[in-house]
Amino acid sequence: MKKLAIAVTLALAPFTAQADDFLYILSAKVHLLSEPSFESVQVENITKGEKVVQIDKNNNWFKVEYNGKQGWLSRLSVSPHPPTKKTSRLAQADESLVNDSRRRASVASTTAAVRGLKGDGRERLSASIATDYDALAEIERVTVRDQEVNNFMGELPNS
Amino acid sequence: MRKPYRINSNQVFNDTRRALGLTLFLLASHGAVADEYHYANILIGDRPAGLGGAYVAVADDPAGLFYNPAGIVEAGRANLSASMNAYNMSRTEYKNVLGGKHDWIRTSAGLKPNFFGITQPLGPGTFGISYAVTDSIVEDQDQTFPDIPVAGNNFTINYHNDDSSYNIGPSYAVRINRHWSIGLTLYGFARNREASINQQAILTDRREDANHNAIDKDGHVIALNSDGSQTDPSQAIIYDNTYHWVNSYSQFDEYGIRPVLGLMWSPAEKVTLGASLSQTMLATAHRFQQDTCVTTDRNGTSEACPLGQFAHQRLEENYKREFPLTANGGIAYFPSANLLLTSAVWLYEPQYGQRWPTWNAAVGTEYYVSPEYAVRLGMFTNHASTPQLSSEMTDQLEHIDLYGGSFSLSHFTRTSALTVGAVASAGTGKAQIFEGTTAIQAMRTYGLTLFISASHTL
């Protein structure tokens, strides 16, 4: 069976040939590393939105080429699709949302859609639970300025 | 069991002309195209129908519930539903049935939703429910033949036959490991057939005595010369009409189960092998039949009709019917996200005294012209489960092998797919319509199904 699979795969190899695979940087700032390891040497800095060519994949790392240089990027920082701008949300988060979301939510709430830290301790929310959209609005109002974040990040080694 | 409605005419009438006339009754109720002598009469499911039915190694959407339930573990985490509506048309011709003349033609057409299925992840595996119409025919025949070979004869037939078989039931499948999955569908099976035949024949016969000598209006024997002309021209040969009328109604109801056990194996990337085993097992099979007939003779009185002593016969009985164990196996190859190649083979336990198991095969391909459009092409066989006819035997079942092709086009949106397609099949074979003779008629069948189907994901 294996031989047949090999023969068939070889015969249809042309079908499986792929063109250049591009990856886009999604993280704000990314370091191109010499090895697939966080402890290796930084080869280059790449900013968000830049396009790189994928050469290889190894577990959680991509080997890519950028500006003539080769190196490794964590898979968390990249995606095959370019970054989209921030998605606007409904101006008012209230109970009268689209029916579909509500219907799906009632499904989800009975099957523990909420992910907790302790995997087993999932909270099972029943359909009769109260909701607090005021608190939600309060959370959404909280903003931190980019400058604040940059100052905050300054203490970390990777910046 | 759908058997031809046969009368052994030799038992009743010595007159061969009359026998010929009555044999028309035989034709009227002959088995129709969608029958139990073939196993691939309807291709179930929108994607499989376009692929010629070669789906056992693919089976990764609701249609998979029918072919190989093990495949639905690949249906994804979404909740899917799919359904199919088909318009079936077919035409069968029996050539030169009567004395070198008269092709007998039987046609049928019908629209039926023939598949519906839902899959949903449940627990460690995937759950599904599906409904399939595995065989369906609605046929009508309303004809008058004024010019059958025996002079003066006239034959009218009204025939209606509605015969459908259904599967409905749940399925469940689990992944055994990365490469293997197993699934089971437990269908309930139902088959309902209702047929009614109304036949009338007017036979014109020369008036004769018990020794088959022509007699005149007074009952005197008319002497004939060797060339058949009358020696005494004043004696007139008389022709009388006799009227034969038969009305028959039958109803068959069968209920049982049809489990389908499926296995799916992916030995290497992009290659899958699938296998399934199924068999219909009846719990009850019930037949009800009512026949009424009357014959009027030249005196205007009624005789007992050819059926026997009963002018009215009512039959109600339970019967047995065996279905073959069916094994279906196939290979699918997924070289890219745009292309799929699939093949399948079926083996059926022998039936009807056939020594070898009947087999069928199919191949199919699916190609994505763009992310929104895909085309499918398929080819398949639909072999007869009856033995080949021998020119030395009598009372044989018809044997016709059919071959077909299929095509479909799908359009995809983010959450749904709409498919239109067609399945065509044709074949030539042999039939033995007349009981008690070795005469064989050639036959041809053409079938065309047009279908439209949709699938939806939440």
Place this chain on the structure above:
Amino acid sequence: MDATRIAAGLALSALTCFTNVLAQDEPNGFRLRQHQVSTQNSSDEDVRAEIEFGQIIAARVLGRIALQHNNDWTTYVNLIGRTLTLHANRPELDFHFAVLDADFINAYSAPGGYVFITRGAIAAMQDESELAAVLAHEIAHITEKHIVKEHNIRARDTSALSTVSSIVGGAQDSARLAVMQAVDKAVDMLLTTGPKHEDELAADETALLLLANTGYDPFALQRLLSRVSEMDAEAQTGGKVTHPPTRERIDRLAKLAQDNRMEHMRNYQGKERFQTHAQALPN
């Protein structure tokens, strides 16, 4: 010639097997047809649908557990969270972090970018990297789209073709909903841990990478889980003491750190900065 062909065949076959092993999250991803691959991309509408869905979940969490109103901590948690998300791959989302007024140790995330952590959880922590670890785990659920994938949250298709499809398909919605609801009840009764357990382990791995990518000490999650499970063990009175899943997670985290060559990393722990804020938090 034959030997070369055989060797090529074997190499291809070996590569196939290797590729099989690598395809961790989609064991039979080769089955995906072109239209399914394309619709795996999220459009703006899909993200909006995800956010709407997440808002309902978040509102329900808040309806059950009150919000902790402390500006200092809310800002601190949001700064850490934002720092993490800058090194993740969902720049189209606005993440919101909040502290819940509860004594027990737990954290939650809802699709669209809503992350909650309890006051009790913060009280069990000793430095900023541990807080970052918990937030990273919750962020991972969102960036990996666990719930979106499980419930197939996406924008509804209101095109004419879709309407025709649903008509052709017959009365699908009612039948499908009936099945879904029945299944949900069944799932509740079965108490399965199946794929959701996998989601937890996947989020752990992503959190590890996210911490390292950002510059936080990747061992913080392991540390915290160990401490929390010890605390739970002490709280138990006889009977079942072990939480096998927690043990499994800790062991797996250790192995992941090894596989990703992180064993010698220490990075930022932020003890002082954490302690500064900790004093301000009421008990």
